[in-house]
Amino acid sequence: MNLDKKLSTLKYTPDENSHLKPTQEDCVSCKTRSCINACPAGVYEWLENENKLLVKYENCLECGACRIICAKHSLNWEYPKGTKGVTFKKG
């Protein structure tokens, strides 16, 4: 079962603005970019051509793995606004 299919089981109310704000200059020099692998929702993707980290925050499961694994400790991580983000119907 691929990730898109897994994520399609979830109810999301996305915000207009991202609650995940990486410090892009740190991402450029980051050797591991561990957030990309660790994120259980595949939120992060490295755009080689643009030399920047793409953040598909709408898919975020709000677990916090990226915040802790960020080697540069420079990911500005907040919870989405009160009415926004993922809603678990089971949990």
Place this chain on the structure above:
Amino acid sequence: MSEETNKTDIIIVGGGPAGLAAAVTIARAGYKPIVIERGTFAGSKNVFGGAIYTDATKEIFPDFEQTAPLERKNIEHKFAILGENDSTVISYRNNPKDAVSYSVIRAKFDRWMAEEAEKAGAVIVEETVVKELLIDDEKVVGIRTELEDYYANIVIIADGVNSLLSKQIGFREDIKPKDVALSVKEVIKLDKNIINDRFLINDDEGCIYELFGGSMLAKLGLGFIYTNKDSISIGLGITLDELDGTGIKPYELLDKIKSHPTLAPLIKDGETIEYSAHLIPEGGYKKLPKLSGSGVMVVGDAAMLVNNMHWEGTNLAMLSGKIAGETAIFALSQNDFSKETLSKYDKELKKSFIMKDLYTYRNLMDVMHDKKSVFMDFYFKKINTFFEMFTSVNGIPKRKLYRTFIKDFIKERGLCGLFSDGWSVLKLIWSILVK
């Protein structure tokens, strides 16, 4: 609004088992605690394996077995050691009346706890994110939400594993990737009777699988299966540093364990109805944050109260919430919210099994980090190899089979390795049983 008009006795940040246990305890004493929950309802952001424990839940809700939305009473605990394609399963089945836990759906159960808290007199404010704590002269005096500032004599921090609020006031350092596990899970819908047949249980009876090895051989991680009424929760938790620069994706480990020949038949033809992820604090005793200060206490996952050796978390959350609630009631009766008074929470926690158990296992994670490539790989595989040998019928004399097994065992791990492993285990057992 001024401090006077926007002030209450107690604010609890987070509507999970810890926060709601605190809320119920305080409300029953006649106060009106306010619970601030960021989800659209209590439970809507909460994820676990998982089970709630009868003993701890009864402490807060004595008749929950009659009134709470429960799935199944867990009567069987299976420990499955998974090789690449084989497995050894050890199983313990309770006398059903002695079962100690229930599977629940958190979106239902946490919501029920919130309703019980409301009935007792608590106020639940949903869809509200607490941005920061308000500090005055080194005392926590309230909270700042997206919209407004609210003041309280005591703030109970129950904002979960990420606890940005504990971090704000310097109660905890940044969690390191090795001190937290990332858990991913799927809830798979299956007919109730199919679940009963596959897990050999009756209606309302549940079965838990603890999964060792499999897609996590040589990694510090464990899998789990819980049975719900008409669905199965299957997932795994893996220490976050295992995912650091390794190219391993958590959901791929989950897919792999789901397809293990021992587990695949259990979930066959089921439909995944929810995927989820959550962090589990696994630093244990040595990584516990500061638990109380002037005008503030920290409970549950926010306080990193998890006993990962026994898969316990919700019980520690509920009981820490209850103890914090009782401490708050005492502080209110004295009208004294100083750190000295609230340190009663620390003392009561220390007296309870919560801190005793965490202390008992204080060295566990150090040993596991040190030895994971052996304990979580070599020995798991060897257990399966032993039973493969023991059950083999191949014309080779048994004495030769035994001798080959022992020779390979020693050769592959080496005498030094075996001695070092044995010594680590002995030291660990000593620290668990003696001092």
